[in-house]
Amino acid sequence: AQKVTQAQTEISVVEKEDVTLDCVYETRDTTYYLFWYKQPPSGELVFLIRRNSFDEQNEISGRYSWNFQKSTSSFNFTITASQVVDSAVYFCALSGSPGLKRNTPLVFGKGTRLSVIA
């Protein structure tokens, strides 16, 4: 069975601080995908990143960076110089490898609520 654990329920930081959101996953699949989504107070899930299991390169996008470590089954997300607009619930998710012309559902963690205080 697949499982995603986000141990941090809530985090509060002061604006401009860096913050890392942890994600640990479990799967027996050899090929899988990892995701991060942002859910602002409006409620809509916003896609941030997708990573496949064969690509362990870290990725940076502006103030966002992701660290994928297969050896520890972790896919952590860092926000540098946090801003008030970063306040949201962040979800890590896992899916199996899509088959030919078929997709697979996402398994989500419980989310981490990030509050950035001005």
Next chain:
Amino acid sequence: GAGVSQSPRYKVAKRGQDVALRCDPISGHVSLFWYQQALGQGPEFLTYFQNEAQLDKSGLPSDRFFAERPEGSVSTLKIQRTQQEDSAVYLCASSSTGGDYEQYFGPGTRLTVT
């Protein structure tokens, strides 16, 4: 282009009533997913369609939940004889199968059963 839309955005039902929630996926997306998100939790998978075929309904919590997508586009999630534990946000997502497997989510329908 237009994203995934869901209606209604909010629904209040009395216990025992039947409800129907609608999802309009992104045009051309063959895959459609329904998820249930309880308060303070992550979304949980309910069911999956590929075109009009319901390929996976393993996440439906009881036989009171029923989903359909008769023409491979719009989908409806129906809950019969609603219970208080059905109160949640119901999210719909769609995706293509052309290599971009990202699931695009709608705004959700918040169901409150009183």
